[in-house]
Amino acid sequence: MRITFYGAAQTTTGSMHLVETNGKRILLDCGLFQGHRKEAFEKNRNLPVDPAKIDYVILSHAHIDHSGNLPQLVRQGFRGRVFARQSTMELCDIMLRDSCYLQKRDLECINKKRRREGKKLFEPLYEENDVTALMQLFVPTHLHQPREIAPGVTLEFFNAGHILGSALVQLDIRSDHGHNHRLLFSGDLGQPDQPILRHYEYPAGADILLVESTYADRYHPSADDVELRLEKYLRHIDRRNAKLLIPAFSVGRTQQIIYYLNRLRERNKVPREVKVYIDSPLSQKATRIYANHREVYNEEARAMIEAGRNPLEYPGMVFVGTPEESMALNDAPGPMIIIAASGMCEGGRVLHHLKHCVQDPDNIILIVGFQAENTLGRRIVEKRETIRVLGEETPLKAQVEVINALSAHADRAGLKDWLGEVKDNVRHAFAVHGEPEKVSAMVELLKDLGVKNAVAPQPGQTYKFD
Ligand SMILES: [Zn+2]
Numbered sequence: 222m223r224i225t226f227y228g229a230a231q232t233t234t235g236s237m238h239l240v241e242t243n244g245k246r247i248l249l250d251c252g253l254f255q256g257h258r259k260e261a262f263e264k265n266r267n268l269p270v271d272p273a274k275i276d277y278v279i280l281s282h283a284h285i286d287h288s289g290n291l292p293q294l295v296r297q298g299f300r301g302r303v304f305a306r307q308s309t310m311e312l313c314d315i316m317l318r319d320s321c322y323l324q325k326r327d328l329e330c331i332n333k334k335r336r337r338e339g340k341k342l343f344e345p346l347y348e349e350n351d352v353t354a355l356m357q358l359f360v361p362t363h364l365h366q367p368r369e370i371a372p373g374v375t376l377e378f379f380n381a382g383h384i385l386g387s388a389l390v391q392l393d394i395r396s397d398h399g400h401n402h403r404l405l406f407s408g409d410l411g412q413p414d415q416p417i418l419r420h421y422e423y424p425a426g427a428d429i430l431l432v433e434s435t436y437a438d439r440y441h442p443s444a445d446d447v448e449l450r451l452e453k454y455l456r457h458i459d460r461r462n463a464k465l466l467i468p469a470f471s472v473g474r475t476q477q478i479i480y481y482l483n484r485l486r487e488r489n490k491v492p493r494e495v496k497v498y499i500d501s502p503l504s505q506k507a508t509r510i511y512a513n514h515r516e517v518y519n520e521e522a523r524a525m526i527e528a529g530r531n532p533l534e535y536p537g538m539v540f541v542g543t544p545e546e547s548m549a550l551n552d553a554p555g556p557m558i559i560i561a562a563s564g565m566c567e568g569g570r571v572l573h574h575l576k577h578c579v580q581d582p583d584n585i586i587l588i589v590g591f592q593a594e595n596t597l598g599r600r601i602v603e604k605r606e607t608i609r610v611l612g613e614e615t616p617l618k619a620q621v622e623v624i625n626a627l628s629a630h631a632d633r634a635g636l637k638d639w640l641g642e643v644k645d646n647v648r649h650a651f652a653v654h655g656e657p658e659k660v661s662a663m664v665e666l667l668k669d670l671g672v673k674n675a676v677a678p679q680p681g682q683t684y685k686f687d
């Protein structure tokens with residue numbers, strides 16, 4: 222048996238690990254590299270494996286850095302099966318089509334320039350028909366139901382508590398010469414006690430472990446005061462008839478905010494019926510998928526449902542449809558909450574809301590997610606005097622607030638808790654899904670926990686096991 226680490230090795234994105242065993246080639250994830258555009262495009266375009274020779278893909282969850290290169294795998298000849306949970310499959314259907322749309326829009330811009338310069342035009346990595354072809358290859362796979370996917374190779378999913386559909390991947394491998402292995406891949410591990418979703422599980426007995434390291438060296442602030450702060454902002458916009466603009470990712474974060482608003486309303490903490498506009502077609506679709514999969518909810522969310530309340534429905538919540546309806550909000554009177562994508566303000570409808578919000582000191586821009594360097598979101602967090610929105614330098618006068626407690630990733634304490642329970646038989650541990658200093662921190666953490674053989678693999682590096 223061999224494992225080769227092609228993506229999310231010494232970096233966070235592009236999750237892809239190849240397991241070769243019992244004559245089969247199995248990919249764990251097939252994600253997109255994100256970051257600097259040109260470099261990412263080259264990496265994404267040049268798949269390090271021959272897609273026609275891959276038998277199976279096991280997909281941990283729908284985030285683009287884990288699933289985003291699957292349509293290209295199909296475009297280049299993959300005809301095997303993709304094992305994932307039902308909700309992951311449904312989320313992939315909408316997210317990968319959205320990824321096609323974003324690529325197309327991006328390329329139109331770049332190609333316009335290249336055409337003028339007489340340069341060869343770029344093609345997208347994949348198009349919608351590739352996504353449609355991919356969707357035929359999915360095999361919906363339930364939690365806790367071991368499935369022999371190939372002779373001597375048994376797959377079982379466990380809860381990862383990260384986003385809807387996220388799974389821990391366990392592979393039991395029986396080889397011909399009697400060497401058995403249990404491999405456990407964390408995918409992305411959720412932060413314990415986040416709203417809606419159930420806590421991650423602790424599958425035991427793995428001897429080979431692949432663990433994510435996104436926040437291996439960091440502790441998240443407590444989520445305790447999220448509701449208090451939201452309540453404060455709601456009162457503020459209510460008094461001033463102002464807007465609360467929340468740039469948020471469509472999948473996961475948007476649903477968390479809706480949930481928190483619901484909890485406030487339950488406790489009569491919402492001043493009066495403030496309208497909530499969810500302004501992203503993808504958010505609307507994702508919220509519907511979240512609402513349809515109540516079987517994965519945690520106890521608190523279930524209790525809400527049993528009491529006759531839907532945690533993802535909010536009175537006064539409006540899903541904004543067309544771009545015209547979205548634009549109409551620019552001049553509409555407050556108080557109102559607008560939740561719009563993209564989460565880092567790099568594109569999408571949030572941009573024209575920002576343009577109309579940022580100059581009024583009564584408005585609040587609430588940042589609820591990680592903002593990468595060189596993004597507009599980061600410049601807002603840094604409270605620059607002016608920001609460039611839709612090509613125009615605009616003074617940033619609105620109040621900027623940041624809530625850092627809503628991460629979907631376990632922090633060092635969460636990772637330590639999880640590893641403490643799953644590590645007992647681990648002989649080989651691999652720290653993946655993290656920048657170099659994060660994977661190094663994970664290797665140290667593993668060694669502190671008594672896992673002697675812990676490494677952070679380099680991209681393309683192969684490890685053999687008897
Ligand atoms: Zn993820």
Ligand SMILES: [Zn+2]
Pocket residue numbers: 233236284286287409654
């Ligand atoms: Zn990830």
